[in-house]
Amino acid sequence: MMRKDSVSRDKKTLYAISLLLLAALLSILFFEGTNSRVVTTILLIPFAVAVFFFIRKRSILSINKRQVLLLMSVIGLVYVMLFYLTGLHFGFSRTVGFSASSLMRYSLPIMASIIAIEIIRTVLLAQNNKAIAVISYFFCILVDILVQSSFHRIDTFNQFMDFMGFTLMPALVANFLYHYVAKRYGATPNIVYRLIITLYPYLLPFGSAVPDSIVAFMRLVVPLLVYLFLHALYETKRYHKSSKSKIWSGVGTAFAAVVMISIVLLISNQFRYGTLVIATESMTGEINKGDAIVYEKYDDQSIAVDQVIVFEKNNSHLVHRVVKVESINGETRYYTKGDANEDMDTGYITDVDIVGVTKFKLPFVGYPTIWLRELFAEKIRGG
Amino acid sequence: MKNRRIAIVAFMLVATLTLGIGYAAITDVLDFQGTAKVTAQQASEAFDLDVYFSEVTASQDGSYTTRINADNNDKITFTITSGLNGQGDKVVIPAVIANAGDVPAELSIKSTYSSEPDYFTVTCNFVEGTELDAANADQEPSTVNVELIVELIKTPTEDIEASFVLEVNATSAEATNDPNQ
Numbered sequence: 001m002m003r004k005d006s007v008s009r010d011k012k013t014l015y016a017i018s019l020l021l022l023a024a025l026l027s028i029l030f031f032e033g034t035n036s037r038v039v040t041t042i043l044l045i046p047f048a049v050a051v052f053f054f055i056r057k058r059s060i061l062s063i064n065k066r067q068v069l070l071l072m073s074v075i076g077l078v079y080v081m082l083f084y085l086t087g088l089h090f091g092f093s094r095t096v097g098f099s100a101s102s103l104m105r106y107s108l109p110i111m112a113s114i115i116a117i118e119i120i121r122t123v124l125l126a127q128n129n130k131a132i133a134v135i136s137y138f139f140c141i142l143v144d145i146l147v148q149s150s151f152h153r154i155d156t157f158n159q160f161m162d163f164m165g166f167t168l169m170p171a172l173v174a175n176f177l178y179h180y181v182a183k184r185y186g187a188t189p190n191i192v193y194r195l196i197i198t199l200y201p202y203l204l205p206f207g208s209a210v211p212d213s214i215v216a217f218m219r220l221v222v223p224l225l226v227y228l229f230l231h232a233l234y235e236t237k238r239y240h241k242s243s244k245s246k247i248w249s250g251v252g253t254a255f256a257a258v259v260m261i262s263i264v265l266l267i268s269n270q271f272r273y274g275t276l277v278i279a280t281e282s283m284t285g286e287i288n289k290g291d292a293i294v295y296e297k298y299d300d301q302s303i304a305v306d307q308v309i310v311f312e313k314n315n316s317h318l319v320h321r322v323v324k325v326e327s328i329n330g331e332t333r334y335y336t337k338g339d340a341n342e343d344m345d346t347g348y349i350t351d352v353d354i355v356g357v358t359k360f361k362l363p364f365v366g367y368p369t370i371w372l373r374e375l376f377a378e379k380i381r382g383g
Numbered sequence: 384m385k386n387r388r389i390a391i392v393a394f395m396l397v398a399t400l401t402l403g404i405g406y407a408a409i410t411d412v413l414d415f416q417g418t419a420k421v422t423a424q425q426a427s428e429a430f431d432l433d434v435y436f437s438e439v440t441a442s443q444d445g446s447y448t449t450r451i452n453a454d455n456n457d458k459i460t461f462t463i464t465s466g467l468n469g470q471g472d473k474v475v476i477p478a479v480i481a482n483a484g485d486v487p488a489e490l491s492i493k494s495t496y497s498s499e500p501d502y503f504t505v506t507c508n509f510v511e512g513t514e515l516d517a518a519n520a521d522q523e524p525s526t527v528n529v530e531l532i533v534e535l536i537k538t539p540t541e542d543i544e545a546s547f548v549l550e551v552n553a554t555s556a557e558a559t560n561d562p563n564q
Contacts, residue, residue, distance in 0.1 A: 221399075224395060227391075267406050267408070277410065279410050
């Protein structure tokens, strides 16, 4: 009887705390101008304390807690190390770095919010209640948005993509991993892993200048790979699989991996081949609006009349045909024209302006990009 | 586990495609530059009406360059260098109109001109009939903040060079109020 009362009281306290927390976090979304990172952290700490002391904690099931803690720490460190190694290819850029101001504005609030949310997550998940597990998943995503992004300032398409690529989509995936780990191995592995992969830009003065598209992809893929790794290591039941089934499964996964990596390498435009969506009709006939072209990076290869090239002019990327080449005083000048334009482009370009040589086109695949941008422009205009 | 792995791989594919769509670089329109001129005109010589542009805000993101006419500050010339690529894009240029005369001035838009009206509009966001007080006893001018807005209303399909003129009339508020003067 006593035990039943205690469980029921726990449940009520849990619901009350969950609803209060959700209401408080949601209210931050409507207060533009507030420092959501600091406010969220200040709200989370008392909730974490309340949850920790007033909710009965049930034991974590796994016997591999220490191993997982070590493993997650190593994975976190390898991730950061690989990130810095990419700087050898992409170069390095300044980060916020360590200072008294960055400590107060970034490091401490982020650190406190990570510890608080992981405590809350672990206690909530230990209740073995599916509804609470789902609600807490969305809590945690909301906290990530409030702590990590400047969601109040989405005025441009690039800011929108930063929010999607750096905050929302990674939060969806990472919290899937954190829920998995917290339920089985407790809060500590998540806290250590998250502190390692989150705090380094606020401690070190420089980071890799890796393109946004690659960072967003890494943030999307790494948590899922860690999840698959942990699952395979500790939980996969051994069962017999036919060799034919193994081959098809392997081929499917390898194909998906090749497609994903190709997409990321192409859109980053940092390697030998890059891609560009055609948004205008100046090359209609040869390359239509909505097509995407794949180009080979210009590396002093010879360019002849009639070749379609990618070049930069007035900070814009253009895809037009070379109609005349002349050499004057040792400088090679390329004159260009869009196939559907009546006139040649004004002026000429030189070697330094050329980005690449078009290799082939992918019909229609660029339309979603154009639609997305136009939709966003419409929304901004309307709202 | 097998189903879960298929679901994860499918999710990763869809998410990567979504990122690809969002992050894909896009071509721009060649030589897309606009020039706009804004003129504040004195309506009557009967009053000491001294209306001019006292300030224009420099672009934060390099999307335009601007300068105030050095002779009498009655004209702003600006050139848009980026930021207008697709339908709905707009460049907003904050400026300040001042009145240093000894009579109040009433502002109205005299005319707007776009050389490519199918593609661009140019507007100024002050309310028609906005009044600017006369300079105070310390000869400090009164001011009003305005925004010049150039908007792309249709995505261009070919090279475009365009120019704009926006003329703002400043007439004496006392003159319009008292027809006998």
